[in-house]
Amino acid sequence: MSGLRVVPSRRQGRERLYVCADDGANVAWYDRETARVNLISEARRDDVLAVLAPFITGDVTVGPPPVPTPLELARLTLHPDDDLAPNRPGEALQIAVERDPGPARRLRADPRRRALEAEQAVGRVLDAFERAGWRTLHSVPLPGGARIHHLLIGPGGLYALHTLPARKQRVRVADPLVAAGRAEPAPLLRRVRAEASRASFALTAEVHPVLAVAGATSVEVRAASTDVRVIPDTELQALSRTGGVLKPADIEALHAMARDRHTWLHV
Structure with missing residues (x-):
């Protein structure tokens, strides 16, 4: 067991699925609108994709969160x-x-x-x-x-x-x-x-x-x-x-x- 869980959330009209560890810390999130899985830790890539598998439809991009603009x-x-x-x-x-x-x-x-x-x-x-x-x-x-x-x-x-x-x-x-x-x-x-x-x-x-x-x-x-x-x-x-x-x-x-x-x- 990876110990990860998926928590749905909506922010500014966008639906996101957050992947959280046992202590509540965010490990990754899946943005449906952009079809992107943002990994905070690359080391847990396989675990994150496994727990998100039932929620992902179609092709997605997987990688670190994009650098924020000014x-x-x-x-x-x-x-x-x-x-x-x-x-x-x-x-x-x-x-x-x-x-x-x-x-x-x-x-x-x-x-x-x-x-x-x-x-x-x-x-x-x-x-x-x-x-x-x-x-x-x-x-x-x-x-x-x-x-x-x-x-x-x-x-x-x-x-x-x-x-x-x-x-x-x-x-x-x-x-x-x-x-x-x-x-x-x-x-x-x-x-x-x-x-x-x-x-x-x-x-x-x-x-x-x-x-x-x-x-x-x-x-x-x-x-x-x-x-x-x-x-x-x-x-x-x-x-x-x-x-x-x-x-x-x-x-x-x-x-x-x-x-x-x-x-x-x-x-």
Whole structure:
């Protein structure tokens, strides 16, 4: 008996099978996506392949783990408190509601919950872009209490998205004014532009401003903006089909920079 056991795990959406010794130490792991068995100790190669045999399908590459790239090393050294990648859509609102849920009975629905639901709906759509090579960060904090609701980085460039909750309402846009339902028009597009401008400064790259309208019955653009895209949440998928701007290495480099909280401290 080799004394080895196989432990399945999922990390960042990837399925891996770890081979562990009796003391719990990792000896190797099998990455199904890359069809590679990574050996920490070459001396136990035969034992590792024997215990993994029932799980391996097709041809696999066997060898030592690949040397991490500079970006991977930077990510590994990033303190968890400074890493924005784990942020959920609407992270800041979620925390605010949990800390102060407000009275149990309200005459009107809590607007924070409506905004949270809208950011979560848009976030789910954007997170699905990962299969097409995109990276998304949510609730990116900016100095002064502001935040970027969603930062999208991918083949089509960079986008700073501001989510407008408009469930079952008609939205009217006349740059820079935006009105949802019976609410008074407000210069929301100025805020959307400002957030994208601050992101451009932080990342030293062009960031396109986007207003994502969540749950509206209709969106009427009376005076079209030349720079801010106004997109209903039902049409956000079109962004994932844009390309020709950033290469995979550029996407990962910008994502690594953007996920570091320190990047946003002086914008």
